[in-house]
Amino acid sequence: MNKISVRNVGRIFTDAEGRQVEALRGVNLEIADEVDPLGKDIGEFRVLLGPSGCGKSTILRMIAGLDFPTTGEVYVNGKRVEGPGPDRGMVFQKYTSFAWLTVAENIEYGLKLKGVGERERAETVAHLVQATGLAGFENAYPHTLSGGMQQRVAIARSIAVRPSVLLMDEPFGALDAQTRSGMQDLLMKIWTETAATILFVTHDVGEAVYLADRMYVVSSRPGSIVDEIAVPFARPRTEALKGEARFQELENRALESLRHAAGHGGQVRVTL
Ligand SMILES: Nc1ncnc2c1ncn2[C@@H]1O[C@H](COP(=O)(O)OP(=O)(O)OP(=O)(O)O)[C@@H](O)[C@H]1O
Numbered sequence: 603m604n605k606i607s608v609r610n611v612g613r614i615f616t617d618a619e620g621r622q623v624e625a626l627r628g629v630n631l632e633i634a635d636e637v638d639p640l641g642k643d644i645g646e647f648r649v650l651l652g653p654s655g656c657g658k659s660t661i662l663r664m665i666a667g668l669d670f671p672t673t674g675e676v677y678v679n680g681k682r683v684e685g686p687g688p689d690r691g692m693v694f695q696k697y698t699s700f701a702w703l704t705v706a707e708n709i710e711y712g713l714k715l716k717g718v719g720e721r722e723r724a725e726t727v728a729h730l731v732q733a734t735g736l737a738g739f740e741n742a743y744p745h746t747l748s749g750g751m752q753q754r755v756a757i758a759r760s761i762a763v764r765p766s767v768l769l770m771d772e773p774f775g776a777l778d779a780q781t782r783s784g785m786q787d788l789l790m791k792i793w794t795e796t797a798a799t800i801l802f803v804t805h806d807v808g809e810a811v812y813l814a815d816r817m818y819v820v821s822s823r824p825g826s827i828v829d830e831i832a833v834p835f836a837r838p839r840t841e842a843l844k845g846e847a848r849f850q851e852l853e854n855r856a857l858e859s860l861r862h863a864a865g866h867g868g869q870v871r872v873t874l
């Protein structure tokens with residue numbers, strides 16, 4: 603059974619002036635549920651890469667159940683998506699923790715909704731606070747924290763419920779370069795513990811190559827998946843990889859594909 607199936611999906615929006623905007627056309631994406639030789643679920647790390655406005659967020663939102671296709675179908679774990687659910691977590695570019703809850707309460711929130719008992723909730727919160735480097739800030743409110751810390755709260759909150767699919771829409775886009783690279787390493791570390799399948803959106807080719815098992819290149823509007831690039835580098839990956847020739851070669855290959863994809867829809871040519 604596939605974790606995610608996007609089958610021939612199209613999405614037409616009506617803009618503020620009443621004009622129709624064809625955001626997506628014929629999008630197909632199949633992410634299989636792979637298991638290791640012992641039958642244990644191995645999470646995939648997939649990245650959507652594409653020019654601005656090509657429909658990346660729309661694809662993610664449809665998998666999350668926050669938006670719906672005009673044509674075609676979206677399935678998660680074999681079930682047609684009809685709305686949001688605890689099997690899918692989502693992290694956005696803007697910090698999306700609850701402002702009226704503390705760090706610990708934010709992380710605990712989804713567990714409470716699921717009816718998880720107090721003791722197990724406390725254990726999960728303690729573990730995630732440690733894993734995300736938020737120890738000492740359990741009782742702080744998100745707005746008192748830096749952008750990077752707020753995003754760590756959002757990540758901890760979304761993985762606390764152990765979703766089988768984690769959708770991340772440019773989660774590090776607003777962070778400075780150094781914080782961003784620390785967050786990439788943190789995310790990979792947490793991900794190896796969770797076996798979640800991650801679908802991650804970014805504009806940043808270097809980030810895509812560093813994180814992904816496989817990258818999907820989306821063309822400009824109407825968006826569709828026009829290229830798929832496997833990333834063969836072993837894990838755990840470290841910063842040193844970014845300096846290697848094979849990394850830069852793959853980065854160039856992805857950049858070339860992205861340039862081609864940006865011209866593909868014929869709307870705008872993006873200079874990268
Ligand atoms: N609710 C909406 N109403 C009208 N048009 C929309 C709506 N949501 C998205 N669009 C349009 O659909 C297209 C795809 O938008 P989307 O946000 O998915 O792109 P994106 O690839 O995530 O862009 P970016 O890289 O800038 O985040 C854009 O042209 C956008 O203006």
Ligand SMILES: [Mg+2]
Pocket residue numbers: 658659660771
């Ligand atoms: Mg977007």
